[in-house]
Amino acid sequence: MEAMKNARSQTLALLVDNEAGVLSQIARLFSRKGYNIDAFAAGPTENPGVTRITIDVVADEPHTELLCNQLRKLYPVHSVKWLNTDNSLYRELMLIKVRAESGERRNDIIQLANIFRANIVDVSIDTLTLGITGDEEKISGLINIMKEFDILEIARTGVVAIERGNATINDKSKESGEFSYGKNVL
Amino acid sequence: MILTGAEILMECLIEQEVDAVFGYPGGTILNVYDALVSYRDRIKHYLTAHEQGASHAADGYARSTGKVGVAFSTSGPGATNLTTGVATAYMDSSPVVFISCNVSDNLIGKDSFQEVDSTGIMLPITKCTFQITDVNRLADTVRRAFAIARSGRPGPVFIDILKNVTAETAEYEFIPRSEHKEAGVLKAIYDRNMVDYYVPEIDEEDIDKLVEMIGESERPMLICGGGVVRGRAHKEFNDFVRLVDAPAAITVMGGGGMNGRDSHTTGMIGMHGSQASNIGVNECDLLIAVGCRFSDRVALDPESFAAQAKIVHIDIDRSEINKNVKTDHHIVGDAKEVLRRLNEKLSPQSHPEWMDFVFSHPTETVYEDGGDTLNPKQICDTIAKLVPEDTIVATDVGQHQMWAIQHFHFDYPGQLITSGGFGTMGFGLGAAIGASAGNPDKTVIHIAGDGSFRMNCNELSTVQYYGIPVITFIFNNHTLGMVRQWQNLIYKKNFSETTLDRGPDFVKLAEAYGLNGRRVSSQEELAKVIEEALEKKEGYVIDCLIDMDEMVRPMVGGGSHITNFMKI
Numbered sequence: 067m068e069a070m071k072n073a074r075s076q077t078l079a080l081l082v083d084n085e086a087g088v089l090s091q092i093a094r095l096f097s098r099k100g101y102n103i104d105a106f107a108a109g110p111t112e113n114p115g116v117t118r119i120t121i122d123v124v125a126d127e128p129h130t131e132l133l134c135n136q137l138r139k140l141y142p143v144h145s146v147k148w149l150n151t152d153n154s155l156y157r158e159l160m161l162i163k164v165r166a167e168s169g170e171r172r173n174d175i176i177q178l179a180n181i182f183r184a185n186i187v188d189v190s191i192d193t194l195t196l197g198i199t200g201d202e203e204k205i206s207g208l209i210n211i212m213k214e215f216d217i218l219e220i221a222r223t224g225v226v227a228i229e230r231g232n233a234t235i236n237d238k239s240k241e242s243g244e245f246s247y248g249k250n251v252l
Numbered sequence: 253m254i255l256t257g258a259e260i261l262m263e264c265l266i267e268q269e270v271d272a273v274f275g276y277p278g279g280t281i282l283n284v285y286d287a288l289v290s291y292r293d294r295i296k297h298y299l300t301a302h303e304q305g306a307s308h309a310a311d312g313y314a315r316s317t318g319k320v321g322v323a324f325s326t327s328g329p330g331a332t333n334l335t336t337g338v339a340t341a342y343m344d345s346s347p348v349v350f351i352s353c354n355v356s357d358n359l360i361g362k363d364s365f366q367e368v369d370s371t372g373i374m375l376p377i378t379k380c381t382f383q384i385t386d387v388n389r390l391a392d393t394v395r396r397a398f399a400i401a402r403s404g405r406p407g408p409v410f411i412d413i414l415k416n417v418t419a420e421t422a423e424y425e426f427i428p429r430s431e432h433k434e435a436g437v438l439k440a441i442y443d444r445n446m447v448d449y450y451v452p453e454i455d456e457e458d459i460d461k462l463v464e465m466i467g468e469s470e471r472p473m474l475i476c477g478g479g480v481v482r483g484r485a486h487k488e489f490n491d492f493v494r495l496v497d498a499p500a501a502i503t504v505m506g507g508g509g510m511n512g513r514d515s516h517t518t519g520m521i522g523m524h525g526s527q528a529s530n531i532g533v534n535e536c537d538l539l540i541a542v543g544c545r546f547s548d549r550v551a552l553d554p555e556s557f558a559a560q561a562k563i564v565h566i567d568i569d570r571s572e573i574n575k576n577v578k579t580d581h582h583i584v585g586d587a588k589e590v591l592r593r594l595n596e597k598l599s600p601q602s603h604p605e606w607m608d609f610v611f612s613h614p615t616e617t618v619y620e621d622g623g624d625t626l627n628p629k630q631i632c633d634t635i636a637k638l639v640p641e642d643t644i645v646a647t648d649v650g651q652h653q654m655w656a657i658q659h660f661h662f663d664y665p666g667q668l669i670t671s672g673g674f675g676t677m678g679f680g681l682g683a684a685i686g687a688s689a690g691n692p693d694k695t696v697i698h699i700a701g702d703g704s705f706r707m708n709c710n711e712l713s714t715v716q717y718y719g720i721p722v723i724t725f726i727f728n729n730h731t732l733g734m735v736r737q738w739q740n741l742i743y744k745k746n747f748s749e750t751t752l753d754r755g756p757d758f759v760k761l762a763e764a765y766g767l768n769g770r771r772v773s774s775q776e777e778l779a780k781v782i783e784e785a786l787e788k789k790e791g792y793v794i795d796c797l798i799d800m801d802e803m804v805r806p807m808v809g810g811g812s813h814i815t816n817f818m819k820i
Contacts, residue, residue, distance in 0.1 A: 086383070091375055098376065135571040141380045141400060240455065244570040244584040249404060 072126040075104065077149045077156065077227050078134065079235055080119045083142035084110065092119060092143075095136055101125060105158075105224035116144060118235075120226045138245040145242060147235045149227050156201040159223045161187065162208065165216035166194045175215060182208045193218060201225075253425075257387045257418040258287035261351070264394040265295055267429055270322050272313060272689045274298045274306035276333075278326025279366060280353040283418035285324075298689060298718060300682065301710035303330050307337020308682025308708075309689070310348045314341070316644055316666040316687035318484055320401050321348040327355055328366030331412075332373065336676060338408050339377040343673025344505060345482055347406035349397050350374070356416040357385060374410040381410040387420040395432050405569040406482055454585040454593060461581060462564055463597045465538055471606045472498040473536035473558075475521060475550075478505025478672065479543015479567060479587045481665040486510060488591035489542065493517075495598045496540075499610040501529035503544050504657055507668035512661030516607075519615040522550040522814075524654045524804050527613040530814045533558050535609070542566045543587045546576040547673065548810065554578075556813050566590050617658060617805045625773060625799050628652070628727060632659035634775050635697065635725065638782045643695040644669065646684035646722075648704030649677045651733035654804040656699040678707030684722045685714055695786065698724040702752055703732040712765040715791040723785045723792045726758055729800045737803050741818060751800075762793035771795040 082088050089108060096103050105122035125133065130148060137146045166172040175194050179186060184198035198208055202225065209220070229235075255263065261284060265273070273295055277285040288297055300306040303325045314321030321341075325334050331352045341348045355364045371381040380400050382393050390413070397409040427435045466472060474496065480489050486509055493500045493516045500510060501521035510517060518528035533539060539561040544550065546565075551557040554577045562580040565573055566587060573582045583590050619629040632655060645660055646669040647653040653670055662668045669687055671679040684698040705726050715722050727733075732750040739747050762769030768790060772778045778796060785792040806817045 087371065087375070087381070090372070094376060132575065135573075135575065139569065139571040241570070247404060247568060247570065247584050 073124050074126075075122055075124055076130045077151075077154070077225065078121045078123065078130075078137070079147045079149055079227060080121070080137060081111065081116050081144040081235060082119060083144070084115050084117045085142060088117070088142045089119070091140060092121075092137065095140070096121075096123060096133070099129075099133060099136070101133065105222075107224035107226050109226075120224065122225055135245075141249065145235050147229070149229065153230045153233075154227050155230060156225050156227045157199055158202065158205055158225045159197070159199050160205050160208070161195060161197050161221045162212060162217065163193055163195045163219040164212050165192060165218055167192045171215065175212075178211055182211075184208060253423070254421050255424045256283065256287065256421050257390050257413065258283040260387070260390050260422065260424045261394065261413070261418070262287050262291045262295065263424060263426060264391055265322065266291070267395070267427060268320065268398045269429065270295060270320070272296050272298065273322045273324055274300055274309040274313070274686065275324025276300060276303045276306055276326065276330060277324075278330050280327040280355055280415040281324060281330070281418075283415065284351075284353060296689075297324075298685070298714060300685075301713050302708070303333035304336055304678070305682040305685070305708055305711040305714065307334045307348075307350065308340065308676075308679050309686035309714075310350070311337060311341045311346050312646060312669050312683030312686030313690040314346050314348050314686075315344075315669045315683070317690040318666060319347075319690070320398055321346070321686065323348065323350050325350070325352045326366065327353055327370065328368045330366070331368060331370035335373060335377065337682075338374060338410065340671050340674040340676040340679060341408040342377045342379075344671065345406050345478060346408065347401040348408045349401050350378075350408060350410045351413065352410070353413050353415050353418060354383070355414070357414050358416075360414065371410065371412050377408070378410045379407040381412070383412040383414070384417055385414055387417045387422040390417060390422065391424055395427075395435075399432065405479075454583065454590055458581070458583045459590070459593050459597060462540070462583065462594060465562060465564065465581065466496055466540075466598065466601065469538035470603065471536045472496055472538040472540065472601075472603065473532045473561070473610075474498050474500040475533075475539065475541040475544045476500055476502045476506040476509040477542055477544025478503065478509075480506055480509030481543075483543060483568070483587035484665050485542075485586075485588035485591055486663075486665055488588055488595060490514065491595050492591050492598075495595060495600050497601045497603050497607065498540075499528065499532045499607060501525065501532065503550055504670060504672040506544065507657055507670070508662035508665045509543075511663050513663070517615070518610060520657055523552060523808055523810065524658070524806065525808070525814075526615045526617070526658075527806060527817070528610050528615045530808065530817075531613050532610040534560070534813075534815045536561045538562050538564065540564045540566065542591070543568070545572045548576075551577050551814075552808055553811055553813050625797050626775065626778065628655040628798060628802060629659055630775050631725065631727065631778065631796050631798070632656060634778045635782060636660055638779060639697060639786065640695050642667065643697055644684075644687045644691060645697055645699060646670070646680045646687055647699045648680035648701055649675045650701045650704055651729075651737065651802070651804050652699050652701040652704075652727035654734075655727065658804075677704040680704060681708055681711045681715070681722070681724065684724075685711060685718075685720055688720045688722055689718075696722050698722050700724055700726050701733060702726055702728040702730060702758070705758070706752075706756070709761065712762065712767055712791070712793070716766045720791060721789040723782070724794065726793065726795050727798055728758070728795050729798045729802060731800050733800075733802070734804070736800070737807075740801070740803070741807070741820065742809070758793055758795040767791040767793060769793045769795070771797065773797045
């Protein structure tokens, strides 16, 4: 892949058929084009036949456009939205386990967790597990603070995102129609 | 009625009006071949020498007839042997359904004998892949696969059926193709599509804008791409060329998309394009490309390609727009429909000076007489003079391919069958077999190089057994000519591993397969053999000796500016 000067993290939201092999088909497209997926979150939607995937990838804008176009072409893909940071909401869930062997340490961690509005979801005699929901900034903020303690394990869901206001991923446009041309096969 | 999976598959092929299948049996697909026997009167099966041959034959059948081709293979090596043919069909948007069987569900995932993840392998080289694990879903999935293969931008679809599914039984009801959208899962998909996909009419404003642009243009230029061929839009394109009164260049895949003898065509464009085509594209002020994806063999340097021009792209696949070359306007739609609407709205234009300028440059290459040996143009001319005008030409890949496309004239879609995108050496013989099977009343010739022919010449046994009257012309220069040409021009004549100073003797090889083999070194000899072959209507292999250092001219280096012709 050619070096990209203006590469930054881009978030794509996809609606795809809920069928075997579709996720690997999507993931393969990224690897074929030489991109590493930073985060990949998939889950069911209001329609049981359709899965929503949110993907974080580092790329510049022209290459992201190209990726979106290649994704839209795939038969099981219903729609692709390249989310704009200014008018989208991003959330991620993280579970983080830290060592807390003394009462003093435990108190410090709980106080910091409160500042981040993180929850204590589990406790043992020498560890604490926190749960936190938020955007990338908040999550990495908590991780940075917890580095002062002893982080034992981190589990993150990967970011999910949705547009603000009344815009949805299903909005029809001339362009989305053009991409669907020929996909209505019968 | 209750049928086995194998019988349901056969019935589904009949629903799709499939009359020919190319394939090779094996352990997991035995049930299918068992059922095939009772369908022999309706579905003709061609047993090839190798699954790759079957894959190219199904592709050649599809390209020449416009129908969906079908190939069968067994699991494991059967499926992997198909892959080159699948990728070839994918790159050239050819509608083929490849059907393979896999091991039974109690063996799958256990590295069983001849087991491979064939759907995983096919994923990147097909429009869609299906693995069928439930006999009740078999019929609908096959119907869906055919629909996907032929719809929109056509392409290959791969179906993997587990062996136990082919033996199990299910209720099956024959549904004619025209009623598929009202049936079963297909109805569900159709309904979903109606909701999820907004399928546009071709945008009238886009058409009007292009009509306006054509009106304003003084130096318009057209490119006829593979989409014109796949869309069978040749009549519309011919009318369009006449209305715009513009020179029209033809890509390798576009051969047959317009009348090859038309006074408006400048011949091939790109790396081995004519001077008229390449200079025309460079000098025009409006470039309209129909069904062409501006590959690196056409838009060699995308930045400087048609730099003076407004570029308009007409394509059925939206993801091709702005992929390789930045465009100024596009229309997404089927070439036939878009051109028909454009033709309705266009008033006849006239550009005599511009036409004179473009056609002051050569549209064909002149080759000098070769003395003792034949030269490529002499071979092409002799063939063209003697074979019927509607002869189907299947080629392999290399110099002979370029010579054939430069010198033959193709007048209708499906007349030229060549591996343009994937550049698959060894494609031609299988493709010619498929084309002949689909067009039994047409003459089919196969243009090969000695390198390409050696790759899949095993299919001569198929030619012989089924009495397929394919005439193979080998442009025999005893070298991998195109690679040698690059070594000659770019690698300082360091001819590494390209000289084919070795067997086989192609004449004896043909005879060993029970076919007619001839070697010729003059136009007179060649003419005599062609007449003989046309009269006998049998498979022929004609070994035409040409010079080792003959080159394809003109040539523009990869990535260079399109008029930067090499001095050859």
